[in-house]
Amino acid sequence: MARRPEHSAPPEIFYNENEAKKYSTNTRIIEIQVEMAERALELLAFPDDDESRLILDIGCGSGLSGSVLEDSDHMWIGIDISKSMLDIAVEREVAGDVILGDMGEGMPFKPGTFDGAISISALQWLCNADKTYHNPHKRLHKFFSTLFSCLTRTARAVFQFYPENSDQIEMVTSQAMKAGFYGGLVVDYPNSAKAKKYYLVLMTGGAAELPKALGASPEEERRVNYIKKRDACREARGKAPKKSRDWILAKKERRRRQGLETRPDTKYTARKRTGRF
């Protein structure tokens, strides 16, 4: 597996001018970012009324995800820790405003400002301690609690992120719930190694049903058939279920091998007796 960028350097160092340039020239990166931003916008689940809303883009980078929001006539404000990425955003003349800031230091916004928040491939950076005084748990808590306050009470926040392991998922979701959010994880294409994408969908205004993941098999097929499994286990061990015809035939075969007196196998062998007997 490729090396994770979080392990190589802190975000403000990693996203230098060279790396930032990729986000404005590499069509593959652009395509993936835009696709994920579109899915995140879909997961925000705004009512279908064509109204423009104010959205916060956390880790906006060069404003690729912001462009998706613009296309849907929303207004956005972006925050990112990498100056080089923001310079590209300004160069591209994106419609939204961008702010240089660190997620882990809290969102510097007035309460009740945003109708929604999206974040593409940024949250995993918070799980690392890049400086001696960084504590991932504390930074996540600060981030989620300040985010909770700057959203309206009907808003949702959708984070696409790349968790390193299940502990990270646990850490992130538990901190989000502590801050007062409802919601959970939506995993798109869970059976594919490459297309698999994690979206953390958080809601401020009470618990609601989570949106359906893409490419996941329907609920019935995912449930394991209990009986079938038991039979399959038996077969794997090489023994037929007790009292079955196969079981009796196997027993008789063994007796014959041992030279003991055994009745021949007929069509009556292991036949069920009727109730009359």
Place this chain on the structure above:
Amino acid sequence: MKLSTYNFLTSMAIKGVKVGFPLKLTISKKELVETEFNPTFVERLLPKLDWSAVYGAAQVAELAEDIPAVQPESIVDNEQLLQKLHHLLFEIDVLEGQLECPETGRIFPITDGIPNMLLNEDEV
């Protein structure tokens, strides 16, 4: 940075700051950008705006005569005022300047239109 964004920014993230709003704005270089006037969007934004900060921004941007000091009751019907608000909030781009925390006096510089809200270790 547009002045609409200015209206949302606080310095609450600094340790010990209670409200951190409104930040004191200083503009040393600004630019006019023309954007499409959308009255319904300005209307929708109104309840989220803090009028004293709007008026404060108007004073700094030398547009104080356009904006009344106290929020009028019926802005929605006042097309002219909506247009002036739109001009103030969305068409003035602050390129260079600074924001000052009202409680601690901490200064956040604005360079190339990007406000720098990064904090130091002892302020978190």
